[in-house]
Amino acid sequence: MKKRDKPEILITNDDGIEANGIHVLIELLQPYANLLVVAPDRGQSAMSHAITMNTPLHLKKKKEEEGLEVYTCNGTSVDCIKLAVNELRRGNPPDYIFSGINHGTNSSISIIYSGTMAAALEGSIHGISSVGLSVVDYSPDADFSIAKAYIPKIFDTLQQNGHSAKVCLNINFPKIELAEVKGIKVCRQARSRWVEEYDKRTDPHNREYYWLTGKFHNYEPDATDTDDWALRNNYISIVPVQFDFTAHEKINDLKILEL
């Protein structure tokens, strides 16, 4: 593996290369690292861990300057990570992956739908320390003041404490004023779900169609050790995440199925 003077960070997102959030992230991290940006060429939100198997993938180099290479890709966020790690940096993986900054929440159950967090999880599957970042604000003009104030500190702490090879983090920033932030809570994913209400309409050709809408429901609103509680109470939430779906505690009970 090539020795580098600075760490290399691979950056992607799911809102696409045109979104403000990824440009804030590039600007924030450039003083600390060499950056390889590989981002979707259009919005790929709510694509979860989808990968592109039946369409050819294209990579376009958009920029190459000292400490910053930028590519776009016609695939999903996970495709971006796979192409970067397996093709652009084969045998020479980046030191970190930072995914975001997403416009909208990835806390609680939203992690399962998120392309931003899927990219971070994919990095983690590849053994790379990965961080997904989101501001709880869906606006294209979301305010990134809190993210700007805290991301350098978080990166610094990770580096100093040698956790680089071991973590995958889901970080969400609340939608409040910077002065109102009470600090960071390291916490767990709240038990929750989206309650869907489909908006049913009729098109000009008399065909019915549906728009997905939904309301977030937390089953445990008073549990103070969850990400949703932290965000509602003016904390930044950090949930360490993993990709083992096994319900280990149910294995013994289900041995009755061993027919």
Add this chain to the structure above:
Amino acid sequence: MKKRDKPEILITNDDGIEANGIHVLIELLQPYANLLVVAPDRGQSAMSHAITMNTPLHLKKKKEEEGLEVYTCNGTSVDCIKLAVNELRRGNPPDYIFSGINHGTNSSISIIYSGTMAAALEGSIHGISSVGLSVVDYSPDADFSIAKAYIPKIFDTLQQNGHSAKVCLNINFPKIELAEVKGIKVCRQARSRWVEEYDKRTDPHNREYYWLTGKFHNYEPDATDTDDWALRNNYISIVPVQFDFTAHEKINDLKILEL
């Protein structure tokens, strides 16, 4: 909730309504239950937990007969579950969700990319007992003999043991002769990843493009309590799954991040 003479099973898949696997499943379960089929109108493989937010969704009724209703949808497998539960059966959810039978493996890390298993997980998020089914054979003409022999027994055991409201199962059938099957193993997801090799080509217009290909790598091939080991050793694998991504054991260690 309406009383029914038979349980109702919601069926979907990610290979689309034309695939053989879903028709095998319909035929297998029809004697035991009323079936509501809501399946993608085309292949939606490897779409993971993707949902459709920026395109209107259409449901088309294809069949309605005693004990069997069939719809197709232009969205993903998870869209199918959400539309079925929130629109077609609002306030009157199905008793079970069966997703599949997928052509190809969903064992080990493949669960994270799978639309089949995403549909089962979405059912579980809604509190419905859900089962994802897959034969380890990518062929459109995959042999379903083992699935046919075991699915009714598995369904029967689940019903008799009252586990209906509590499980989400990832079931994979090995690609061997029925007579060679040693039985079922209830096990955990193997630690593993796909090692990608991109097939890089040049199109007639001299542009480079990539096809995703990959090889499965198991980090713990000798661990006898994993799904990958079970399948390689002629067992049907059943992994109970859940959707909490929190790495609980890392929370304390990461309190250093509470800046």
